[in-house]
Amino acid sequence: MKAIGLDLPPIRDMLPTVIPVAEVKEERIDFLFRLEDGSLLHLEFQTTAATRADMERFAGYDLKLLERYREIIRTVVIYSGRVKEAPVGFDGGSLVYRVTNVYLKSWDGEKEYEYLRERIDRGEELSRAEIVRLIFLPLMKHDGAEGEVAIKAAELAKRIRDEKQNLVFAAIIALSDRYMTEAQKKRLLEVVTMTQIEQWIREEGRKEGRIEGKIEGERQKALNAARVALKKGIMPEDVAEITGLSLDEVLAIRKEMGN
Known part of the structure; x- marks a missing residue:
C-alpha cells in the first residue's frame, strides 16, 4: 500500500x-x-x-x-x-x-492504519515520521470512536520490537484523558501488560505512594507538635511559624481541643 x-x-x-x-x-x-x-x-x-x-x-x-x-x-x-x-x-x-x-480532518485514519499494520506485518522498522503517525492515529478521521482506535494503535505498537514502542505507549496513555472512557482506559492497560511501559507505570505508582506516605507522615508530625505546643500555651501565631502549618489550621486545632 x-x-x-x-x-x-x-x-x-x-x-x-x-x-x-x-x-x-x-x-x-x-x-x-x-x-x-x-x-x-x-x-x-x-x-x-x-x-x-x-x-x-x-x-x-x-x-x-x-x-x-x-x-x-x-x-x-x-x-x-x-x-x-x-x-x-x-x-x-x-x-x-x-x-x-x-x-x-483530511487524514484518512482507516487507510493510515492499514498502511502501518502492513509495515509492521512485514517486520519493517517504522521511521520516526511513521511513529508520529501511529501516535496521532486516534485523532484522524475514523468511523469509530477515538478511544477504540487508540486501543488498536496500542495493539500495533505492542508488535514493535524496539525503543519506539515505549514512546507510542507513553503518548497514547498520556492523551487517554482526552478521548477515552474509563472502560477503554482499562482495556488499554491490558494491552500494555508485560511491556516496559507497564513496569514504568507500576514503578511510578510505587514512588508516588512512598512520597505521599512520607508527606502524610511529616504532616502528622506537624499536627501533633502543634497540639503539644498549644497545650503549653504557646500563641497560635508562634505555633504556625514553628510547625509550618497555616494559622487557620492551628486555630482549627485549638478549636478542636476546646481552647
Missing part, C-alpha cells in the same frame, strides 16, 4: 532532529520535546476548537517554559478529525500570542 501523504509542515520539518524522549504532563502540558538545536516543541491536543481561555492557558505554559529553559518555544496545537477550524492565538496588547494549528 502506498504511504499516505501527510501535510504537517511544522512537525514534519522537525522530526529528523527530535530527541525521542518526551516530557509528559509537565504543568499539564500535553507533550514537550527538546529538539537537537536546543529549542522546545510544545504540543497540545484538542478534540474541540480551542477557546480564548485555552489559548491563555497555552500562553501561560509557554511563559513558564521560557522562564525555566530560556529557549525558543514552538507551540503546535493538533486537532482531531472533528475540528475544521480554530483560533491561532490572541492579541493581548503588549502580549501577542500565536500557535500553529494542525488539522487531522
